[in-house]
Amino acid sequence: MSTAALSLDPRRNLRILFTETRYEFIRLLRTRSFSLSVIGFPVIFYIFFGLIMNRHESIQGVAVARYMLAGYAVFGMVGAALFGIGVGLASELGAGWLELKRASPMPPLAYLLAKCISAMAFGVVIVCLLTLLAVTVGGVALSPLEFARMVGLTVAGVVPFACLGMLLALRVPFSAAPGIANMLYLPMSFLGGLWVPMQFLPHILQKLALFLPTYHLNQLMLGAFGLPGVGSTFSHWSGLLGFTLLMLGLAALAFRSLEQNS
Amino acid sequence: MSLVLEMPEAAATSSLPTAATNTTEATSTIAEPVASLSHIAKRYANGVVALDGLSLTLARGEIVALLGPNGAGKSTAVKLLLGLSAPTAGQVRIFGRDPRDTAARLRTGVMLQVGKSPDMLRVREQIQIFRGYYPAPMAYAEIVRAAGLEGIEERTFGQLSGGQRQRMLFALALAGDPDLLFLDEPTVGLDIEARRAMWATLRSLAARGKTILLTTHYLEEADALAHRIVVVDKGTVVCSGTPTEVKSLGVAAGSAQPSALGLKLIRCVTALGEERLRALPGVVNLALPDGRTDGRTDRLTEGLITLTTARPEAALRELLALDPTLHSLEVASPALEDAFLALTGK
Numbered sequence: 001m002s003t004a005a006l007s008l009d010p011r012r013n014l015r016i017l018f019t020e021t022r023y024e025f026i027r028l029l030r031t032r033s034f035s036l037s038v039i040g041f042p043v044i045f046y047i048f049f050g051l052i053m054n055r056h057e058s059i060q061g062v063a064v065a066r067y068m069l070a071g072y073a074v075f076g077m078v079g080a081a082l083f084g085i086g087v088g089l090a091s092e093l094g095a096g097w098l099e100l101k102r103a104s105p106m107p108p109l110a111y112l113l114a115k116c117i118s119a120m121a122f123g124v125v126i127v128c129l130l131t132l133l134a135v136t137v138g139g140v141a142l143s144p145l146e147f148a149r150m151v152g153l154t155v156a157g158v159v160p161f162a163c164l165g166m167l168l169a170l171r172v173p174f175s176a177a178p179g180i181a182n183m184l185y186l187p188m189s190f191l192g193g194l195w196v197p198m199q200f201l202p203h204i205l206q207k208l209a210l211f212l213p214t215y216h217l218n219q220l221m222l223g224a225f226g227l228p229g230v231g232s233t234f235s236h237w238s239g240l241l242g243f244t245l246l247m248l249g250l251a252a253l254a255f256r257s258l259e260q261n262s
Numbered sequence: 263m264s265l266v267l268e269m270p271e272a273a274a275t276s277s278l279p280t281a282a283t284n285t286t287e288a289t290s291t292i293a294e295p296v297a298s299l300s301h302i303a304k305r306y307a308n309g310v311v312a313l314d315g316l317s318l319t320l321a322r323g324e325i326v327a328l329l330g331p332n333g334a335g336k337s338t339a340v341k342l343l344l345g346l347s348a349p350t351a352g353q354v355r356i357f358g359r360d361p362r363d364t365a366a367r368l369r370t371g372v373m374l375q376v377g378k379s380p381d382m383l384r385v386r387e388q389i390q391i392f393r394g395y396y397p398a399p400m401a402y403a404e405i406v407r408a409a410g411l412e413g414i415e416e417r418t419f420g421q422l423s424g425g426q427r428q429r430m431l432f433a434l435a436l437a438g439d440p441d442l443l444f445l446d447e448p449t450v451g452l453d454i455e456a457r458r459a460m461w462a463t464l465r466s467l468a469a470r471g472k473t474i475l476l477t478t479h480y481l482e483e484a485d486a487l488a489h490r491i492v493v494v495d496k497g498t499v500v501c502s503g504t505p506t507e508v509k510s511l512g513v514a515a516g517s518a519q520p521s522a523l524g525l526k527l528i529r530c531v532t533a534l535g536e537e538r539l540r541a542l543p544g545v546v547n548l549a550l551p552d553g554r555t556d557g558r559t560d561r562l563t564e565g566l567i568t569l570t571t572a573r574p575e576a577a578l579r580e581l582l583a584l585d586p587t588l589h590s591l592e593v594a595s596p597a598l599e600d601a602f603l604a605l606t607g608k
Contacts, residue, residue, distance in 0.1 A: 023391055
């Protein structure tokens with residue numbers, strides 16, 4: 001079993017992870033339907049609803065441009081995770097790439113982590129663009145610490161949506177994956193309070209939001225800016241963790257049934 | 263077809279290598295097989311039995327072609343060898359290891375069918391990714407030359423034609439300079455020139471001691487390339503041998519017309535029993551009305567039977583003499599594909 005040690009060689013695994021991540025990022029960047037819409041939508045929405053309209057309005061004493069930055073940062077990052085991982089994985093699964101990769105000596109974790117890290121990178125790019133707009137055009141004051149917290153939350157926040165994307169890819173055929181991803185993405189964004197502050201939504205929807213990872217992430221993001229939110233920080237982290245574990249469990253089940261039937 | 267017509271008629275039907283157990287004979291001189299499937303059963307969760315007691319051994323430096331109709335269990339067998347799927351019963355070994363071991367995969371190259379996904383990575387990039395998986399990959403330039411990818415290295419997968427895609431997938435299989443290659447229908451979509459080039463590459467790889475298992479629909483390809491052909495049907499090996507041996511299954515010993523492998527289908531309603539029918543000259547297969555092909559009783563058959571025989575004239579002469587009540591007689595030539603299906607018991 002001397003060669004078994006080779007597979008555990010961390011340097012080899014790290015090198016493969018680096019290569020996979022690099023090319024996954026390049027692949028996503030070249031896939032215009034992904035890169036343009038995933039970066040474009042949050043930026044355009046933020047320009048419209050955060051910067052142009054509601055210019056002199058404020059939400060609970062906070063300028064709209066600042067308040068909405070949190071929501072659209074989450075919106076952008078969720079899109080990167082859901083479409084990058086969900087749709088990307090579904091297409092590679094449907095076309096047979098995944099099978100070829102699994103039959104190769106590639107460490108499977110490197111493949112999944114590469115997708116995850118690429119989605120994080122896209123999330124960070126979106127957050128940087130939004131912040132740049134907020135600071136330059138919107139006149140939002142943001143401390144380096146607040147920005148760092150926002151980037152940190154973006155990186156961590158990709159994980160639950162990556163798991164949701166994985167489940168989606170394992171359950172839904174590629175042809176349906178982009179449609180289903182949108183069906184999850186847009187309602188989840190609205191109901192999670194990314195576009196309209198939670199307080200303005202009907203009471204029943206506020207209760208429903210407790211089950212949505214977008215809601216918890218948005219509240220954490222608002223908290224990172226020191227903005228007033230709903231619920232405790234602990235409850236939001238718990239909500240995200242619970243959602244992540246649920247998605248991982250369902251994805252594991254889906255993978256097993258896929259393996260048994262293929 | 264032409265290859266079949268050129269077949270020498272000398273091949274004797276008496277030496278038919280029909281038994282599945284023959285597969286190991288050719289490899290018995292080598293102590294450690296490169297890869298083996300032993301007494302594999304594979305039943306899917308939905309109850310479908312894909313493999314039923316299949317055994318297959320690959321020896322060093324040999325090219326083995328896995329032939330069989332769709333749904334015969336070829337791809338299931340390959341998936342098991344790749345460790346992508348686990349057998350319900352039996353043992354899979356690659357270089358003496360579990361096929362899922364990284365150590366086994368590091369010595370294995372794989373070419374699978376990949377669909378028309380608009381993949382945005384370039385040929386060069388894909389090859390570099392796969393080279394990165396292996397500790398001692400084949401030199402990049404050598405891969406490009408062996409797979410015939412000169413000039414299209416900067417194209418993305420989505421921009422490639424069907425044949426170019428096949429060649430790129432072949433390049434990925436070569437990337438690790440593996441000792442064992444699994445190729446799933448490697449030459450689909452290739453023009454004749456590219457196909458012959460790939461054959462040449464495979465032959466030179468085998469000459470260097472690499473082992474190659476390929477699945478194919480083309481008898482011509484198996485014939486031109488393989489040292490050994492293994493015909494699979496209904497999840498089990500129905501015959502195995504050198505291309506000459508396997509093809510001789512279809513050629514009658516003294517047949518006057520060796521066309522279409524010399525096989526004929528005789529359909530009729532007869533009162534003769536199964537045992538008698540099987541004893542007719544040149545019979546390779548008998549399909550009973552209820553679809554069974556393996557009965558051993560001598561009870562009377564009822565309804566339309568289909569006999570596949572390599573000596574149709576002799577068989578007919580005897581059949582008509584034995585059963586005066588025989589009716590609904592029909593004699594047909596099977597197509598080449600059908601001839602193979604007949605061999606595989608359909």
